[in-house]
Structures are given as C-alpha cells and as structure tokens.
Amino acid sequence: MSGAAVRRRQRHPAIVLLERFLPVLVISFALVAWELLAILNVAQKFVNPVFFPGSLKVAASAWEMALTGELAQHLGASLSRVVFGFSIAAVIGVPLGTVAGRNRWISGLLDPIISVLRPIPPIALLPIMVVWLGIGDTSKIIFIAYAAFFQIFLTTYNGVQSVEPLFLRAAQTLGASRWRIFRKVVLPAAMPHIVTGIRLGFSVSFFVIVAAEFIGASAGLGFLIFESRVYFEVDKMMVAAVTIGALGFAFDFTMKRIERRLFRWRL
Amino acid sequence: MQGQTGAASVQARGIRKVFTTGSTDTLVLDDVSVTVDPAGFTCLLGPSGCGKSTLLNMVAGFVEPDEGEITVDGRRISSPGADRGMVFQEYALFPWLTAAENVAFGPEGRGLPRAELKRVVASYLKLVGLEKFGDHYPNRLSGGMRQRVALARALANQPRVLLMDEPFGALDALTRQLLQEELLRIWLAEKATIIFVTHSIREAVSLATSIVVMTRRPGRIKETIKVDLPYPRVQSSREFIEIERHLDALVRAEVEA
Ligand SMILES: Nc1ncnc2c1ncn2[C@@H]1O[C@H](COP(=O)(O)OP(=O)(O)O)[C@@H](O)[C@H]1O
Numbered sequence: 001m002s003g004a005a006v007r008r009r010q011r012h013p014a015i016v017l018l019e020r021f022l023p024v025l026v027i028s029f030a031l032v033a034w035e036l037l038a039i040l041n042v043a044q045k046f047v048n049p050v051f052f053p054g055s056l057k058v059a060a061s062a063w064e065m066a067l068t069g070e071l072a073q074h075l076g077a078s079l080s081r082v083v084f085g086f087s088i089a090a091v092i093g094v095p096l097g098t099v100a101g102r103n104r105w106i107s108g109l110l111d112p113i114i115s116v117l118r119p120i121p122p123i124a125l126l127p128i129m130v131v132w133l134g135i136g137d138t139s140k141i142i143f144i145a146y147a148a149f150f151q152i153f154l155t156t157y158n159g160v161q162s163v164e165p166l167f168l169r170a171a172q173t174l175g176a177s178r179w180r181i182f183r184k185v186v187l188p189a190a191m192p193h194i195v196t197g198i199r200l201g202f203s204v205s206f207f208v209i210v211a212a213e214f215i216g217a218s219a220g221l222g223f224l225i226f227e228s229r230v231y232f233e234v235d236k237m238m239v240a241a242v243t244i245g246a247l248g249f250a251f252d253f254t255m256k257r258i259e260r261r262l263f264r265w266r267l
Numbered sequence: 268m269q270g271q272t273g274a275a276s277v278q279a280r281g282i283r284k285v286f287t288t289g290s291t292d293t294l295v296l297d298d299v300s301v302t303v304d305p306a307g308f309t310c311l312l313g314p315s316g317c318g319k320s321t322l323l324n325m326v327a328g329f330v331e332p333d334e335g336e337i338t339v340d341g342r343r344i345s346s347p348g349a350d351r352g353m354v355f356q357e358y359a360l361f362p363w364l365t366a367a368e369n370v371a372f373g374p375e376g377r378g379l380p381r382a383e384l385k386r387v388v389a390s391y392l393k394l395v396g397l398e399k400f401g402d403h404y405p406n407r408l409s410g411g412m413r414q415r416v417a418l419a420r421a422l423a424n425q426p427r428v429l430l431m432d433e434p435f436g437a438l439d440a441l442t443r444q445l446l447q448e449e450l451l452r453i454w455l456a457e458k459a460t461i462i463f464v465t466h467s468i469r470e471a472v473s474l475a476t477s478i479v480v481m482t483r484r485p486g487r488i489k490e491t492i493k494v495d496l497p498y499p500r501v502q503s504s505r506e507f508i509e510i511e512r513h514l515d516a517l518v519r520a521e522v523e524a
C-alpha cells in the first residue's frame with residue numbers, strides 16, 4: 001500500500017495530467033477524425049455526402065434542435081416512457097426478487113417461468129404487446145417495464161441468494177429474529193447487488209426504448225431516428241443516437257458514484 | 268457472564284451424526300458424550316476432519332444430531348439462540364457495520380435503550396482494547412482486531428456459553444498469543460463457560476481447564492484431561508510439557524492409526 005503511494009508520488013505531473021484527461025483527448029480526437037473524414041468524403045464522394053455529415057454539422061443540428069425545442073420534446077417523450085416503465089420494473093422487481101431469494105416455494109414457482117422467458121429477446125415480444133395493448137404509450141411502457149424487470153429481478157434474486165451463510169449464522173447466535181435478520185443482514189448484504197440491478201435495469205430501458213419508438217410513436221428519440229430516415233436527415237439521426245449515448249453515460253456515471261459512496265464499507 | 272446468575276453447563280449425550288453427500292454416507296460423530304463444566308474452559312482437540320466443528324455447530328443449534336441430544340442447563344437444544352454466542356474463525360463481522368455497530372447488534376435486538384446501548388458497546392470495546400476503533404469498518408481492521416471485535420460482539424450479548432471454532436487459526440503466531448492471553452483475562456474476569464475448538468495441542472494446554480480429545484473420523488471421545496495448572500501457564504514448565512507430551516502421543520496415535 002505504502003509502496004504504491006510512494007510510486008505515485010514519483011510519477012511525473014504531466015503524465016498524471018495526461019492520464020486524467022485521456023478520455024477527453026480520445027473523444028476530441030475521434031470528433032476531429034470524423035470531421036476530416038467527412039471533408040474527405042465531400043471531395044472523394046465515397047458515399048453521398050448527404051448521408052455522411054461531419055461532427056460539426058451534427059453539432060450544429062443539435063444546437064438548432066435544442067434552440068427550437070425539438071430535441072427537448074423527443075427527449076422528454078423518451079425519458080418519461082423510460083422513467084415510467086423502469087419504475088414499474090423496479091417496484092415489482094426488487095420486492096419480488098427479494099422474496100424469491102428468501103423463499104424456496106416462491107423461487108420454485110418463478111424459476112421455470114423465468115427460465116423459459118429469459119432467453120427470448122424482449123424485442124421479439126414487442127409486436128405481441130402492440131397487438132394486445134395498442135400502439136400508444138401503454139405498450140411502450142409495459143415493454144420497457146418487462147425488459148428492465150428481468151435485469152432487476154434476477155440481480156436482486158442472486159444478491160439475496162448469495163448472502164454469505166456465515167453472516168446468517170452469526171446473526172442467529174446473536175439472537176436475531178427472522179425479521180431482524182432479513183432487515184439487518186439480508187438486505188444490507190444484498191443492497192450492492194440490488195443497486196447494480198437498478199442501474200442495469202435503467203440501461204436496459206434505454207436500450208429498448210428506441211426499438212419501441214420505431215413502431216407507432218409521434219415523439220421520442222427512437223421516433224426521431226426512424227422519422228429522419230425518411231428525409232435522409234442523417235445528422236438528426238446521429239443527434240438522437242448521441243443523445244441516448246450521453247444520457248446513458250451520465251446515468252451510469254452518477255449511479256457508480258452513488259454506489260461507491262453508499263458502499264464504502266466494501267473498499 | 269455479566270448479569271447472569273452463574274455460567275451454564277452443557278451436556279452432549281450419545282451424539283451420532285451421518286452426513287450424506289451424493290450416494291456416500293459419512294459417519295462423522297459416533298456415540299459422543301461430553302459434559303462441559305459451568306464456568307470452565309473446555310477445549311475440543313482432535314485431528315482435522317474428526318468432527319469438532321460439527322459437534323460445536325450442534326451446540327450452537329446449526330446442525331441437528333441424528334441420535335442423542337445436547338442440553339444447556341438441562342434444556343434440550345433445537346435451534347440457535349442468544350444463550351450460545353459464537354466466535355468464528357472467519358470473524359463473520361458484518362462488513363456494512365462499523366466495529367461499534369457490530370458489537371451493538373445483539374443488545375440492540377433485545378431493545379436496549381439508546382444510552383444504555385452506547386454504554387454497553389463502549390465497555391465491551393474497551394474490554395478488548397478497541398475503544399478507539401469503534402467507528403472503523405471491519406475491512407479497515409487487521410485480522411487480530413477483527414477477531415477482538417467479534418469477541419466483543421459475542422460477549423456484549425451476554426451469552427451463557429461462548430463457542431469458539433479455531434478462532435485464532437487464521438492469525439499469525441504473535442497475534443495469536445496476544446489474543447489467547449486476552450481471552451484468558453476476559454474469561455477469568457467474566458466467569459464464562461467456554462467451548463473452544465482447536466487442533467493445536469499447545470493452544471489447548473495453554474488455555475483449557477478441561478481438554479476433550481477426539482479420535483479421528485468417526486469422531487469419538489478418546490480421553491478427557493483436566494488441567495489445573497495456574498494461569499498464566501508457563502510453556503517451559505515441567506507440568507506443561509508433561510501434559511503436552513501425553514496429548515501429543517494421543518493425537519499422534521490418531522493421525523498415524
Ligand atoms: N455439511 C456437511 N455435509 C457433508 N459433510 C460434512 C458437512 N460438514 C462436515 N462434513 C464432513 O464431516 C467431517 C467432519 O467435519 P468437521 O466437523 O468440520 O471437522 P473438524 O472441524 O474436526 O475439522 C469432515 O469429513 C467433513 O468433510
């Protein structure tokens with residue numbers, strides 16, 4: 001430990017600085033390369049330049065869409081569906097995963113159902129949900145909820161099941177009741193898994209919302225991509241894609257920070 | 268212990284245990300009967316795999332005997348309970364709780380008022396010399412400190428019997444020696460009934476008032492030896508070495524048999 005600290009102190013400050021900003025550098029480099037490629041394409045016509053806007057053009061479109069409120073409208077539509085669907089998934093997934101992880105009867109009932117449903121990519125069920133629930137928001141929200149549920153349920157279930165038996169024994173010899181063991185041992189022990197499940201569940205929600213909005217939506221980032229295709233507005237498609245990427249990244253980043261703070265005892 | 272009227276007596280009578288894994292049955296304990304003196308320090312000594320942990324886990328209530336019964340103060344044991352505290356070799360501290368919160372776990376469950384709880388936790392942390400480390404998480408503590416916290420946690424719940432399964436087995440020699448001395452000090456002060464599992468002859472002779480030697484699997488009781496040397500015991504004394512030699516012969520016969 002002290003060895004590592006000493007070595008770190010000896011490293012050149014310029015290298016430390018470089019390492020800190022490496023991700024930013026890499027992304028900047030990629031954006032420049034993209035723009036150069038687009039300029040080259042205009043000269044050489046590898047593909048129709050309309051289909052391949054440079055990073056500056058995309059940034060300009062994003063700026064314009066932000067000013068007109070177009071971006072906010074689509075972003076809002078997607079986000080509200082994601083938040084709705086994800087919340088349903090979390091509200092059902094966490095308690096059900098917890099109970100199933102503690103109760104052999106319930107897990108025995110759920111296990112076969114989940115084993116059969118899990119290998120089916122949620123997207124495969126989207127058209128069925130549209131047939132059942134119509135083309136509006138309901139089917140999209142339920143679809144997201146379904147996809148995120150699996151992630152949240154399974155991670156929670158595994159977390160609760162993998163609680164170190166030694167902890168349970170220790171609590172028993174300290175005279176803890178079943179309820180106290182659940183609240184004070186099982187839940188805190190499984191909490192890192194549960195929070196990870198929630199983070200992954202949210203990521204899944206973002207993953208599938210785009211597909212859901214390809215079908216019968218009038219707003220949303222997925223709709224924006226699909227709609228722009230008709231008018232060859234590749235820049236708008238890219239704005240939508242990058243927005244989704246940035247949002248997912250920001251959420252992941254925040255959640256990981258929260259996790260690190262919440263579970264400091266793990267370090 | 269503190270606040271208890273006398274220490275508990277523990278009895279195992281005619282214990283038999285078979286573990287079944289797949290299609291093979293393993294007879295682990297066969298007709299084991301042990302009487303543990305109240306306020307005594309009893310060591311279970313035997314080659315590894317002879318069933319010491321199994322027997323201790325039965326007293327704790329984690330494992331059911333196939334035949335026979337275990338009683339504490341005459342009452343038959345069927346499940347784990349607060350009257351039998353346990354210290355595990357792997358410490359088993361709750362990593363999401365600080366040292367003080369770990370120690371508080373037992374008494375808090377009994378609904379001790381806040382102020383009282385604080386006082387109890389402080390006194391037991393002090394008992395194991397960790398009054399300054401109450402707000403440390405276990406992963407920031409050394410192995411020896413963790414085991415001290417685990418001991419304080421078990422004691423703070425005021426069990427009638429303290430069960431210890433090779434509690435110092437994972438510690439380095441020096442730390443082990445220190446903790447043995449500390450355990451003796453605490454035991455003499457609190458007049459606890461202790462059942463202590465070990466496969467170290469020297470550890471048994473250093474600590475115990477009574478040493479129960481087990482045969483190799485299937486574990487039976489080979490011999491019970493009373494040790495009435497005064498504490499602290501001098502490992503180079505003639506009596507110490509004599510007992511050590513005797514035990515060595517007994518255990519050696521088991522390992523080589
Ligand atoms: N839950 C179990 N299932 C099957 N076999 C077990 C189980 N617990 C212990 N055993 C076996 O019983 C024997 C005695 O184990 P244990 O009581 O841990 O011995 P010791 O503590 O003396 O080393 C060993 O052979 C071990 O493999």
Ligand SMILES: [Mg+2]
Nearest residue numbers: 319320321432
């Ligand atoms: Mg053992």
